[in-house]
Amino acid sequence: MANNDAIRVLNDKCTGCTLCVKVCPFGAITMEEKKAVINLMKCTVCGACVEICKFKAIVIQKKDEEKIDFSHHKDVWVFSEQKKGQVQSISFELLGKGRELADKLGARLCAVLLGDKIEDKAKDLIARGADKVYLVNSPKLHVYQDEPYTKVLVELIKKYKPEVVLCGATVIGRSLISRVAVKIGAGLTADCTGLDIDPDEKLLLQTRPAFGGNIMATIISPNTRPQMATVRHKVMAEAEPDAKRKGVIIKEEFPEDVYTSRSILIDVVEEIEATINIAEADIIVSGGRGLREKENFDIIRELALALNGAVGASRSAVDADWIPYSHQVGQTGKTVCPKLYIACGISGQIQHLIGMKSSDVIVAINKDPDAPIFSVATYGIVGDLFKVVPKLTQYFK
Numbered sequence: 001m002a003n004n005d006a007i008r009v010l011n012d013k014c015t016g017c018t019l020c021v022k023v024c025p026f027g028a029i030t031m032e033e034k035k036a037v038i039n040l041m042k043c044t045v046c047g048a049c050v051e052i053c054k055f056k057a058i059v060i061q062k063k064d065e066e067k068i069d070f071s072h073h074k075d076v077w078v079f080s081e082q083k084k085g086q087v088q089s090i091s092f093e094l095l096g097k098g099r100e101l102a103d104k105l106g107a108r109l110c111a112v113l114l115g116d117k118i119e120d121k122a123k124d125l126i127a128r129g130a131d132k133v134y135l136v137n138s139p140k141l142h143v144y145q146d147e148p149y150t151k152v153l154v155e156l157i158k159k160y161k162p163e164v165v166l167c168g169a170t171v172i173g174r175s176l177i178s179r180v181a182v183k184i185g186a187g188l189t190a191d192c193t194g195l196d197i198d199p200d201e202k203l204l205l206q207t208r209p210a211f212g213g214n215i216m217a218t219i220i221s222p223n224t225r226p227q228m229a230t231v232r233h234k235v236m237a238e239a240e241p242d243a244k245r246k247g248v249i250i251k252e253e254f255p256e257d258v259y260t261s262r263s264i265l266i267d268v269v270e271e272i273e274a275t276i277n278i279a280e281a282d283i284i285v286s287g288g289r290g291l292r293e294k295e296n297f298d299i300i301r302e303l304a305l306a307l308n309g310a311v312g313a314s315r316s317a318v319d320a321d322w323i324p325y326s327h328q329v330g331q332t333g334k335t336v337c338p339k340l341y342i343a344c345g346i347s348g349q350i351q352h353l354i355g356m357k358s359s360d361v362i363v364a365i366n367k368d369p370d371a372p373i374f375s376v377a378t379y380g381i382v383g384d385l386f387k388v389v390p391k392l393t394q395y396f397k
């Protein structure tokens with residue numbers, strides 16, 4: 001039998017209750033002297049007996065799990081996303097959290113920077129907390145493309161064996177890191193909103209909303225390395241720059257085939273909605289189903305204009321086609337963290353709150369005094385938005 005040491009009975013825990021005998025679909029368990037005995041020729045290690053046993057007297061231990069030695073995996077890595085040579089703010093957020101994780105693990109914090117003519121950005125990453133920067137500079141990495149970026153990152157991971165790899169849950173980050181995880185066979189938790197280290201096991205605790213945002217699940221990847229996670233933009237504080245910090249820059253080069261891609265990049269078209277970019281806005285005025293119809297979104301736009309802010313929306317407003325998806329705030333939209341968030345006619349369901357509750361000041365306008373949005377609001381206005389919002393616009397104008 002292939003799994004001859006994978007399943008066993010713990011005699012000191014077995015009470016001879018015979019539940020396992022009854023549940024075994026293969027007739028592989030008998031009782032001998034009031035203890036369960038597993039016939040390993042018949043057992044398929046289906047686990048039915050393990051589940052039924054109230055006394056935890058039957059255990060399955062995977063052979064390969066026993067043998068895995070991760071001691072050569074060290075360091076916390078942050079993939080430092082850049083666009084047009086500018087390191088994106090998500091990278092600084094990850095360096096802030098990465099520093100904390102690395103300190104808890106007693107490891108170094110390393111940044112990975114890929115691009116073209118980006119050498120001078122490496123020192124910014126050191127100033128933000130990186131002890132080391134792995135720099136791959138090549139004209140072939142000028143613009144993000146899945147294949148070359150994936151191959152380069154995979155090569156670096158294979159060579160230096162990090163313990164943890166963090167990446168922004170951005171369009172680029174999501175595309176890149178899932179490919180990397182598949183190639184190296186590592187576990188990956190997408191869209192995390194919290195990260196920590198288990199003090200006993202030294203594992204990365206990866207927290208993210210699950211079951212439609214109704215619970216927060218904490219996920220671990222105990223059987224593979226590196227432990228990989230993407231993290232939402234604006235949920236973690238940026239590491240503050242310190243120009244006096246010292247670090248090491250390691251320049252890497254790879255053979256031509258690492259940079260090749262099966263797809264040809266013809267052109268890069270700027271996103272039309274880029275002007276809105278609610279993820280970066282300091283002031284956001286958001287509208288929800290309380291607006292009743294598409295045309296009424298104009299009162300939200302007018303207030304946003306008066307405040308020089310951006311326009312956000314609940315999913316209900318987006319689903320009703322009152323405003324494009326790029327404005328959606330929440331679990332399946334964008335996470336925002338402005339200085340001021342004004343929610344108008346938004347009830348405040350958990351999926352919306354996840355995307356905006358860390359805003360500095362939240363003002364909620366809702367005619368229902370029991371609306372859940374008031375539980376996160378700094379200031380609440382119970383009233384009709386069609387009366388309150390125009391008055392605010394007039395005042396701020």
Ligand SMILES: Cc1cc2nc3c(=O)[nH]c(=O)nc-3n(C[C@H](O)[C@H](O)[C@H](O)COP(=O)(O)OP(=O)(O)OC[C@H]3O[C@@H](n4cnc5c(N)ncnc54)[C@H](O)[C@@H]3O)c2cc1C
Nearest residue numbers: 288289290314315316330331332333345346347352367385
């Ligand atoms: C998997 C999943 C993901 C989701 N992702 C998101 C997400 O990313 N973002 C998101 O927003 N939602 C998301 N949702 C949907 C979410 O659960 C809610 O359905 C949605 O946020 C409700 O939008 P709303 O508050 O605009 O509408 P409603 O819940 O209908 O609330 C409308 C509010 O307007 C108030 N109102 C009505 N008239 C007025 C008035 N004249 N003046 C003042 N107040 C008024 C009402 O009192 C009410 O509180 C998701 C749901 C699921 C299941």
